[in-house]
Amino acid sequence: MSGEQVFVSHAPGDLELVQDLFSTVKNFPFGVHIALEEIESGRSRARLEGRLANSDVVVAVLTERAATSQWINQETGYALAKGIPVLPLYDSEENRGGFITDVEGVAIDRENPSVTIFNLLCRLRSELAPLGALSVPNWYVRFPCTVSNCDHPVTLEIERNQTKLWKLHQHGQTLSTACANCGSQYYFDPGTIGYLRRE
Numbered sequence: 001m002s003g004e005q006v007f008v009s010h011a012p013g014d015l016e017l018v019q020d021l022f023s024t025v026k027n028f029p030f031g032v033h034i035a036l037e038e039i040e041s042g043r044s045r046a047r048l049e050g051r052l053a054n055s056d057v058v059v060a061v062l063t064e065r066a067a068t069s070q071w072i073n074q075e076t077g078y079a080l081a082k083g084i085p086v087l088p089l090y091d092s093e094e095n096r097g098g099f100i101t102d103v104e105g106v107a108i109d110r111e112n113p114s115v116t117i118f119n120l121l122c123r124l125r126s127e128l129a130p131l132g133a134l135s136v137p138n139w140y141v142r143f144p145c146t147v148s149n150c151d152h153p154v155t156l157e158i159e160r161n162q163t164k165l166w167k168l169h170q171h172g173q174t175l176s177t178a179c180a181n182c183g184s185q186y187y188f189d190p191g192t193i194g195y196l197r198r199e
């Protein structure tokens with residue numbers, strides 16, 4: 001683990017959207033802290049300051065709901081003041097405002113979550129890769145083998161760049177890796193690094 005930290009600032013009503021978009025991102029070798037999940041685990045939102053201060057990137061989820069949430073404004077304002085890059089993930093250009101109008105972000109395409117997740121991974125990869133160990137190149141996902149009684153950690157090394165991954169996705173190809181313990185083969189969508197099947 002290389003220890004990079006991503007903080008996701010979002011409106012309470014957008015938790016489900018955030019969880020959908022970040023479900024595969026969470027398998028990458030950096031910490032993903034989703035504001036509402038942190039709160040549900042017993043912290044108050046005001047006490048997330050430490051998480052924010054230690055993050056390498058703050059993803060601001062800017063939706064209609066977010067426009068009326070003071071938290072997102074405060075959290076992104078805090079990040080910017082600390083010099084932490086903010087990556088806007090937005091429904092429409094109108095949802096971007098203030099300091100982050102000109103920052104390169106990712107448009108949320110609700111009809112096409114694969115495109116949104118792919119673009120999110122592209123931006124995170126370019127933000128995080130120059131930091132420490134991820135530049136090795138060291139872009140991978142790791143998860144416990146899902147075969148009962150195995151549980152062995154399975155790693156999918158991702159050597160291709162994002163452009164090549166998207167081409168593979170468009171051609172319906174997959175990425176695969178095997179569990180070193182039981183030999184089960186796992187298949188992933190190259191665009192979203194979403195789990196497809198196990199054989």
Ligand SMILES: [Zn+2]
Pocket residue numbers: 145146147150151152179180181182183184
């Ligand atoms: Zn296994």
